[in-house]
Amino acid sequence: MENFEFSSPTKIIFGKGTEERIGKEVSLYNSKVLFLYGSGSIKRTGLYDRIVASLKAWRVDFVELSGVQPNPRLSLVEKGISICKKQGIGFILAVGGGSVIDSAKAIGAGACYDGAVWDFFPAAKLVTECLPIGVVLTIPAAGSEASQFAVITREHTQEKLPMQGEALRPRFAILNPELTFTLPPYQTACGCVDIMGHVIERYFTTVPNVDLTDRLCEAVLRTVITNAPIVLTEPQNYAARAEIMWAGTLAHNDLLSTGRIGDWSSHRIEHELSAIYDITHAAGLAVIYPAWMKYSFKKDTKRFVQFAVRVWGVDLPFESEERIVLEGIRRMESFFKDLGLAVRLTELDISSERFDEMAEKCAAFWSSGGNYHKLEKQVVKDILELAL
């Protein structure tokens, strides 16, 4: 186990009807608020009206900014920063999924910074100051509601990059599983894969003696594997929606990173895909993971065997480790397919045409690589080839 520091200060307010508390929680910060949301689905479901009523009841003064898109754009972030600076905003309320929360983080960091907010991204400059953020989560997936990360896309260069810093962790997050009942099946499935991705990246570490966090990772993965098919067939099953929602937060608040060094190669490769093709992050991950695993497992066979046995219940004779690993990967692919996701690039109508460009961008930015390989251009290309 590696030395580590960890705290998870975001106050989680979880359960039925908890969004009714939003006015009170925001009013504790006693500031002028930017109310940020996405495409307007919160208006169709009535959530918008309930939030506005609660904010008004607590006399919270707010400015609205909507239109956050999936793979959230730098242009909207810049618009938000300008509003915050001009209007003296002191708190950001993000209502939505990861794209809205990530945008709120970038806006909050930019509002406390004199230069251009994109400075934080390519230079991986740690964020030390950010406006306080509160969240009402509607999509369990990105784990941004309690994480110290955000990912933003700069449209004109097709760059999708992360920013990081303890200052980015939201002050509170309201998680009501009922708010996820209306999520369409595809978004539900993508959310589950996104959650699994956060765990898988942390699971594949080369740090030895990480028994407890291995088991915690496996617990979260098995919970998602058990409950994902239920939420797809019974979208209003509160119990299963609750399991997925809480799993999504714990997958990415860094509890599962304690003492470990994660891999994140697949995330990096996927970001190149979704930056160019604007596919859902998780749709890209479902394609990249099997390819990355096939490419990587010989570097750390025992860990991939453990993954197959403990997470996917593979029960083959231990004499052939490779068969166990490949059966684990096959079960994972089969699980993704059952959720309705593609597991090959060709199914997404993505050919090898721009592999060179993606591999080059990925290698240029992430040459330090993951745990098993440097992300050199050829490595990225080989993994993309396996994903075809």
Place this chain on the structure above:
Amino acid sequence: MENFEFSSPTKIIFGKGTEERIGKEVSLYNSKVLFLYGSGSIKRTGLYDRIVASLKAWRVDFVELSGVQPNPRLSLVEKGISICKKQGIGFILAVGGGSVIDSAKAIGAGACYDGAVWDFFPAAKLVTECLPIGVVLTIPAAGSEASQFAVITREHTQEKLPMQGEALRPRFAILNPELTFTLPPYQTACGCVDIMGHVIERYFTTVPNVDLTDRLCEAVLRTVITNAPIVLTEPQNYAARAEIMWAGTLAHNDLLSTGRIGDWSSHRIEHELSAIYDITHAAGLAVIYPAWMKYSFKKDTKRFVQFAVRVWGVDLPFESEERIVLEGIRRMESFFKDLGLAVRLTELDISSERFDEMAEKCAAFWSSGGNYHKLEKQVVKDILELAL
């Protein structure tokens, strides 16, 4: 799953050599400090000298108070409160195990309160104010380093009671597994059982649909079951000591309570035992759990089956649930015995002589009971009888 609120703000600083940072961490609070510790084992190991050197290097002004005993006493807490009030102490540094940390919490709460600190205990009055506390942990067991609880014994009435409040959570906790290399085998074993106890109490809930937290509980229990025999045979095994130490914190910071209602009957009954006989808390728990389980399992057989199968690996035919449960309990007893602990009161030279008195005190204070029974006098007596 029940609605819940959760945050875990204590900054955990984990790993080799981390106690060297104590002066710097304390100096962030910039206050006059009470340095609290136990019997002086920290002087024998050299930890005391390293801490004093670090505090002095950072020009931290401190007053010492030592002599905290296991089953920590109210009298010393009152002495600490008096020092804090007279000398304008603004921060408490607790170096030791649960007894020292619990004493620090009671001192910190009492120093911010005009009345007698014992007021918080029998009335279960929520603590809302406490001096900030920092911890250097030397015994992984009580989980007090990141919890909102403390347990104190009032000597002259032989009452051992808990206090609670978010304000009691330490600001930071330094966890260096190397500091546990010198723990004697008996204390090591008791620590492991204490940790398991915190998980077991949370595990036995009657709240349905708690899949994720069930699995997280099982992950922590299996980690302790795997690593406890290693730390006993190889006391300087850093990896295994680290697993136990991190498990001890996660067992009691309330992550494993999210959405659940714990039982805590066995803790309450054990507190009567250790208040009278001054035995180690975990030594009492190792005796009470098997008895409590035998007394209770028919109220929720499926959950006890899950415990036997997933935690203890019982692999009997599912047609006889009772056999599975009893085999799980037998394995738990056998595990405790292998750690060198007694599993019957008679082995501790405790007879039925004072059962009436203990049962009466327990019932008077905790009549609301646990999940499966009210803690009426006869129930407590019946469980104690099964523990003979």
